[in-house]
Amino acid sequence: MGVFKMAWRNVWRSRRRSLVTVAAMTVALFVEIHHTSLIDGYVAGAERNILDLEMGDVQIFAQGYRDDPSLYAMIGDEEEIIAALRTRGFGASARLLGAGLAAAGDTSAGVMLRGIDVDRDARVSAVGRHVLEGRWLDPGDPRGIVVGRKLARTLAVGPGDEVVMLTQGADGSMANDLYIVRGVLKSIGEGVDRAGVYMTEAAFRDLLVMPRGVHQIVVRRPAGMDLEAATAVVRDLAPDLDVESWTQLMPTLSSMFESLRGVMATVYFIIFMAVGIVILNAMLMSVFERIREFGVLKALGTGPGGVMKLILAESMIQTVLAVAAGCLLSIPSIWYLSVKGIDMGKIGGLSIYGIAWDPVLRFAVHASTYLGPVVALVAIVGIAVLYPALKAALIRPVEAMHHH
Amino acid sequence: MKRTSVPACALALALLALPGSCPGGDAVPDPESPEFAAYVMNRIDDQYRGERSHGVMEMHVKTVHWERTISLEAWSLGKDFSLVRILSPKKDRGTATLKAESDLFTFLAKTGKTIKITEGMMGGSWMGSHFTNDDLVKHTRLSEDYDIEKVYSGEASGTMIHRFKLVPKPDAPVVWGKIVVSVRQLDLQPLRQLFYDEDGKEVRVLKFSEHSEIEGRIVPRKMVMKPLDGSGEYTQVLWKEIDFDVDIDKGFFSVQKLKSL
Numbered sequence: 001m002g003v004f005k006m007a008w009r010n011v012w013r014s015r016r017r018s019l020v021t022v023a024a025m026t027v028a029l030f031v032e033i034h035h036t037s038l039i040d041g042y043v044a045g046a047e048r049n050i051l052d053l054e055m056g057d058v059q060i061f062a063q064g065y066r067d068d069p070s071l072y073a074m075i076g077d078e079e080e081i082i083a084a085l086r087t088r089g090f091g092a093s094a095r096l097l098g099a100g101l102a103a104a105g106d107t108s109a110g111v112m113l114r115g116i117d118v119d120r121d122a123r124v125s126a127v128g129r130h131v132l133e134g135r136w137l138d139p140g141d142p143r144g145i146v147v148g149r150k151l152a153r154t155l156a157v158g159p160g161d162e163v164v165m166l167t168q169g170a171d172g173s174m175a176n177d178l179y180i181v182r183g184v185l186k187s188i189g190e191g192v193d194r195a196g197v198y199m200t201e202a203a204f205r206d207l208l209v210m211p212r213g214v215h216q217i218v219v220r221r222p223a224g225m226d227l228e229a230a231t232a233v234v235r236d237l238a239p240d241l242d243v244e245s246w247t248q249l250m251p252t253l254s255s256m257f258e259s260l261r262g263v264m265a266t267v268y269f270i271i272f273m274a275v276g277i278v279i280l281n282a283m284l285m286s287v288f289e290r291i292r293e294f295g296v297l298k299a300l301g302t303g304p305g306g307v308m309k310l311i312l313a314e315s316m317i318q319t320v321l322a323v324a325a326g327c328l329l330s331i332p333s334i335w336y337l338s339v340k341g342i343d344m345g346k347i348g349g350l351s352i353y354g355i356a357w358d359p360v361l362r363f364a365v366h367a368s369t370y371l372g373p374v375v376a377l378v379a380i381v382g383i384a385v386l387y388p389a390l391k392a393a394l395i396r397p398v399e400a401m402h403h404h
Numbered sequence: 405m406k407r408t409s410v411p412a413c414a415l416a417l418a419l420l421a422l423p424g425s426c427p428g429g430d431a432v433p434d435p436e437s438p439e440f441a442a443y444v445m446n447r448i449d450d451q452y453r454g455e456r457s458h459g460v461m462e463m464h465v466k467t468v469h470w471e472r473t474i475s476l477e478a479w480s481l482g483k484d485f486s487l488v489r490i491l492s493p494k495k496d497r498g499t500a501t502l503k504a505e506s507d508l509f510t511f512l513a514k515t516g517k518t519i520k521i522t523e524g525m526m527g528g529s530w531m532g533s534h535f536t537n538d539d540l541v542k543h544t545r546l547s548e549d550y551d552i553e554k555v556y557s558g559e560a561s562g563t564m565i566h567r568f569k570l571v572p573k574p575d576a577p578v579v580w581g582k583i584v585v586s587v588r589q590l591d592l593q594p595l596r597q598l599f600y601d602e603d604g605k606e607v608r609v610l611k612f613s614e615h616s617e618i619e620g621r622i623v624p625r626k627m628v629m630k631p632l633d634g635s636g637e638y639t640q641v642l643w644k645e646i647d648f649d650v651d652i653d654k655g656f657f658s659v660q661k662l663k664s665l
Contacts, residue, residue: 072469101528103519110524164517166510172470172532174496178515 003306007313014286021282022322025377028275029326032268032373037334039264040364041341043257050253052126053188055246056091056218057227058234063242065215071098071170074213075241081217082120084237090230091220093120096204098215100167100175102147102197104155111151111197113167115204124220127188127198134159134183142203144182148196152184159183165197169209177207272376276384283315283388294392295400304393311389319381323374330370337363432592441554441568444592445547445585456481459646460491465533467637474531479650485657486540489665490531501531502662506541511662518659534608534629534639549576550583557589564589580607591615591622606632619648 011018051057060081065073075081078094085092096115101108118139122128128136137146145163147155157163161181169175179199187193205211221230231245247254287294294307341362433439457480464473474493480486489500489511498513508521521528526538546552550570557566570583581602586595597610608631612624623646630638655661 101519101525103517106520108519108522108525164512164515164519166512166519168529168532170469172465172467172472173493174490174499174512174532176499176512176514178517 003309003313007310007317010286010290010310010314011317014289017282017286018318021279022318022325024275024278024282025319025322025381026325026329028271029322029373029377030330032271032376033326033330033334033370034337034363035264035267035271036372037338037363037365037369038361039260040366040369041338041362043260044364045362047257050189050250051220051246053130054125054127054192055249056124057221058219058231058243058245059249060217060219060234060238061215061242061244063240066242066244069097069099069215071208071210071215074210074215075217076213078214078217081238081241085219085234088233088237089222090234091124093117093124093218094201094214095121095216095218096201096208096210096214098167098204098208100165100197102151102155103164103166104157104161107155109151109154110195111147111165112191112195113165113204113208114196114198115201115208116198117201121218124218127185127192130186130188131183132186134181136183137198137200138182139200139202141182142200142206143178143180144200145179145203146183146185146198147181148185148193149187150193151195151197152181154194157181165207167208169207171209173209175207175209179203268373268376272380275377276380279315279381280384280387283311283385284391286314287311287388287392290392291395291400294395295397298395299397299401307395308389308393311392312385315381315385315389319378323377326377327370327374334363334365334369338365435554435557435566435589440566441552442547444566444568444587445545445550445552445570447592448585448587448594449545449547455648456650456652457646457648458650458652460644462642462644463531463533464640464642466639468635472532475644476531479652479656481652481654481657485654487657487662487665488531498665499531500662500665501540502657502659503540504657508537508541509659509662511665516663518662534631534637544576544578546570546583546585549573549578555584560586563595565595566592588615593622593624608632614642618646621648 060075062073062075075094082092082094094117096113098113098115100111100113102111103109116137118128118137131146132149134146138144145165147157147163152158155163159181163179163181164176165179166174166176185192185196185198188196199207219230219234221227225233227245227247231243231248235243297307298304339362341360344361433443457478459478461476461478462473463476465471472493474496475491476488477491478486478488484503484505486503487500489498490496490513496513498511500511500513502509502511508526510519510521511517512519521537526541527536529535530537530540550572553569553571555567555569558564560567565586565588568585568587570585572578572580572582579601580599581604582600584596584598584600586597587593588595593615594612596612598606599608599610601607608629611628611630612626613628614625615622616625617623623643625643625646627641628638629640
């Protein structure tokens with residue numbers, strides 16, 4: 001009789017114990033596949049969210065701007081840089097940044113002004129699609145501005161309302177003008193929510209008396225290009241400017257993502273430790289139960305290797321069953337969660353480090369979503385079964401047959 | 405452009421409440437007596453109490469990036485009420501600031517809107533100058549918030565002066581580490597105030613000059629405020645016309661008036 005056939009029969013001889021073992025493995029695998037998919041989806045979604053709405057992949061500033069954000073720290077040759085980036089497949093759009101004061105009725109608030117090239121910005125940023133009320137900027141409506149959510153609440157304004165903007169022009173003049181709120185943004189991030197005012201580039205230049213130059217260029221890398229490689233390309237194109245990748249600009253956030261992956265590995269380990277103990281226990285029990293059998297097998301001429309093979313084959317059968325069950329059960333739910341996602345907005349919304357998350361949390365699916373947990377399961381079963389298998393293999397036939 | 409605030413006495417007195425020494429009737433203590441320092445500071449603090457004035461001044465602001473001159477018309481009633489509006493350049497004409505006790509309002513001629521300057525905007529520049537909004541409304545009294553010591557009496561740059569060192573009292577709500585005030589011996593008019601930060605570094609200097617007599621009062625017609633950060637920036641205020649004989653009362657300093665000017 002072949003080892004495999006014997007193992008198969010052994011597995012089904014003690015049906016209840018085998019089922020419990022297979023069930024433990026299946027549950028562990030199911031949980032791990034979902035856990036991997038969830039963390040991957042969460043990190044990827046959060047990254048995409050931040051990059052799409054706020055950061056881009058890479059940002060370019062004039063030297064010194066980030067230390068002392070002055071209206072005069074400008075990039076002068078932005079058109080050449082943007083054109084050069086585009087020929088290399090990058091997306092790029094320039095922004096003008098300034099500080100000012102917005103007043104409506106009896107209230108006022110300090111604001112961050114952002115002058116953007118509306119058409120070009122739409123290709124590097126998704127902020128224009130995150131309008132809560134009203135509409136996004138239109139280059140044909142230079143009086144129209146779009147404001148952050150909390151700012152709109154502070155000033156008690158909505159679409160159609162007047163806002164007076166007051167600041168100091170680049171020529172020292174008392175820059176002030178009247179604008180109409182075109183739209184109010186959804187939650188973007190703490191900074192934009194509380195103080196963000198978006199206006200067209202032309203309106204910004206007019207208000208702040210800044211005929212040329214920009215303060216920031218937001219860059220998106222071509223699909224598939226590594227972030228560091230992309231940053232290096234941009235640095236080469238703008239050697240005299242301050243070029244930073246988003247991980248350099250937001251180190252806390254990028255290290256938070258790293259640590260999330262670390263957390264995932266830890267949880268992995270803990271869950272599989274538990275599964276390993278269940279398997280160890282089940283296999284040990286099945287070995288001790290059958291000590292006499294093993295004695296007989298050995299007395300009949302089966303070597304230690306043969307016994308070991310038998311035990312390993314038994315656990316392999318159980319593992320294969322568990323992998324098949326775990327994966328088959330996971331496929332429909334992972335599919336659903338990655339396509340539909342979980343609407344966290346209904347649970348209460350997410351904001352971490354002042355960045356608003358996409359309220360719909362979508363799970364991610366890669367080959368590794370399934371492969372990782374499966375490999376981990378096989379490894380842990382292999383380790384857990386080693387001791388019972390060795391124990392059975394090294395048994396002495398005479399003692400074993402006297403065993404009660 | 406870096407801005408730090410100066411005590412109200414420096415600005416509200418010299419800028420918004422038109423400067424000019426009152427004909428004080430009280431006897432001046434002996435310069436060597438311990439009361440002298442406090443007397444001089446009290447005099448500076450109280451110099452413009454109850455004074456009514458009207459005038460035209462030119463404010464010249466130079467920064468690293470730009471330089472401009474604006475012409476302003478100002479009315480004041482004591483320290484607490486003042487109204488200043490821009491006459492030129494044309495682009496800003498009519499834009500005005502109203503100070504009524506501790507409230508500050510800005511009228512924007514271009515949009516026809518009045519904005520109340522809130523707490524968060526107090527650190528902002530006043531009309532593009534090196535003065536902050538806070539400088540206009542802050543109530544600091546040299547004689548109360550500082551420990552004063554006379555450190556020098558004698559000649560400096562051809563003028564006989566007294567020099568005082570002012571160190572803030574431990575709980576005084578001031579940002580300076582030290583102020584050195586120089587007044588001329590002749591009439592105890594301030595000539596210079598040198599402001600130090602808490603590390604003992606000179607931060608800015610406020611200079612008064614071109615003192616002249618108008619309607620029986622001594623007025624420094626020129627005031628220069630210069631941050632000492634090596635930038636070469638400054639704000640200079642020069643009085644073109646001053647008139648103390650004006651008929652205005654508290655009612656003049658209202659938001660309605662601000663809009664109708």
